[in-house]
Every structure is written in structure tokens, then in C-alpha cells.
Amino acid sequence: MEYYRLGKLAASFGLKGEMILTHYLGKKSSLKGLQAVFTEEKTNSFLPWFIEETRIKSEEETYIKLEGVDTKESTMRLVRKELWIPEAEFKKMAAKSAPVSLLGYTIFNGKDELGEILEIIEQPHQVLCRIEVTGREVLIPLHEETLEKVDHKKKKVVTVLPDGLLEIYLG
Numbered sequence: 055m056e057y058y059r060l061g062k063l064a065a066s067f068g069l070k071g072e073m074i075l076t077h078y079l080g081k082k083s084s085l086k087g088l089q090a091v092f093t094e095e096k097t098n099s100f101l102p103w104f105i106e107e108t109r110i111k112s113e114e115e116t117y118i119k120l121e122g123v124d125t126k127e128s129t130m131r132l133v134r135k136e137l138w139i140p141e142a143e144f145k146k147m148a149a150k151s152a153p154v155s156l157l158g159y160t161i162f163n164g165k166d167e168l169g170e171i172l173e174i175i176e177q178p179h180q181v182l183c184r185i186e187v188t189g190r191e192v193l194i195p196l197h198e199e200t201l202e203k204v205d206h207k208k209k210k211v212v213t214v215l216p217d218g219l220l221e222i223y224l225g
Contacts, residue, residue, distance in 0.1 A: 057092060057100055058144035058157060060137045066129040067117060073129050074111060075118045075137060078176070080152020084110050085118070088147070091137040100138060150206065153181040153196070159209045161185055161194055163220070168194070171211065183211070192223040 061077030077083060085108045092100040107119040123129055139147075148155045154174045161168045161183055169185035169192075180197040194200075194213060202212040 056141040057094075057138040058141050058154070060091060060139045060144065062136050063118075063129075063133050064115070066126050066133055069126050070119070071123040071125055071129055072107075072117050072119045073123075073133060075116045076114055077116060078152065078154045078174075079147050080149035080154065082110050082113055083116060083147055084108050085116055085147070088139065088143060091118075091120070091139055093132070093135050094138060103132075103137075156183065156204070156211055159204075159211050161211045161213060163213055163215045168192070168220075187220070187224060190223055192220065194219075 059078060061075050061079075063073045064076040065074045066072070067074050085105065088105060088108075090102045090104050092102050095101050103123075104121040105118065106121050107117075109117045111117050120132070123132065145155070153176055156171050157174060159171050161171055169187055171183045171185055173184035175182040175184065175193070180195045183194045183196060185192050185194060194215065196211070196213065200213045200215055202214050204211050
């Protein structure tokens with residue numbers, strides 16, 4: 055099963071084990087219908103945490119209370135951890151416009167296929183898409199100058215990359 059990064063537990067809230075989740079869904083969410091979230095204990099080894107209660111805090115934040123986490127002290131081992139959810143759940147919850155909804159899409163430079171988007175790294179003024187080309191990691195920036203079009207039906211992202219960008223990684 056593939057897991058997608060839901061967000062990060064940013065802080066403890068109150069005294070009863072609530073935490074603030076900063077999520078990557080691209081829209082307000084109470085995580086309605088989600089039964090569990092996962093932490094990655096070791097590479098590709100995910101531990102489930104069952105959700106007791108959630109409520110919307112803001113556009114990018116949700117209050118979350120997990121079973122068995124009942125004190126401010128018990129939140130400390132979870133705060134700053136990334137939370138993950140199964141791919142199918144993520145796709146149901148993420149806004150179509152959220153950059154993270156591009157995970158799994160194929161990225162093109164003009165007509166040339168580069169590879170599948172493996173990770174989305176959001177930065178203040180751009181989004182970086184991590185792909186692999188001939189076994190090497192390549193970061194493709196998406197912003198108004200490089201992004202030509204997104205085809206959600208065909209799961210394609212078409213870019214116009216500056217000359218020499220790919221050579222930096224592959225040269």
C-alpha cells in the first residue's frame with residue numbers, strides 16, 4: 055500500500071492530548087471519515103494511530119486527538135512527526151488544486167517525458183517536484199514561468215524548463 059504525507063503535527067494544544075496538524079490538503083478539512091493516521095517508525099514501516107476527534111482550525115490546520123494520547127506530556131513524542139495516510143484516502147481528501155494532488159502524475163519538459171512525480175516539496179514561492187531520471191534524483195520547479203499546463207485526465211504536467219536545468223542533475 056502506498057502512503058501519502060498528510061502533514062506534520064506542529065504543536066500540542068491544551069492539556070488533554072490534542073495536537074495541531076498542519077496538513078497539505080490544500081483546503082479546510084476536519085478529516086471527516088478518516089479512521090486512522092500513520093507515523094513512519096522506520097523506512098516504509100508505518101504505525102497506525104486511531105483518531106478520536108478532529109475539528110477545523112484554519113485553512114491549513116486541523117485540531118486532532120488520537121486514541122491513547124491523553125495528556126500534554128504524551129503528545130511530546132508525536133509533535134514534529136509527519137503523519138501519513140493511504141493513497142486512496144488522500145486522493146479523496148485533497149483539493150484538486152493542491153500541489154500535492156500531482157503526486158503520481160508524469161512530468162514532461164515540452165514533449166519529452168521526464169518521469170513520475172514521486173514527491174512534492176512546497177516552498178514559499180514555488181513547488182518542487184522530485185522525480186528520478188536514469189536513477190538520479192531531479193528536482194523540477196513549478197511556478198508561473200515553468201508550468202505550461204496540467205492535464206488531470208491524462209495525469210500529465212507539462213513544463214518549459216530553463217536551458218541547462220536538467221544537465222545540472224544529469225550532466
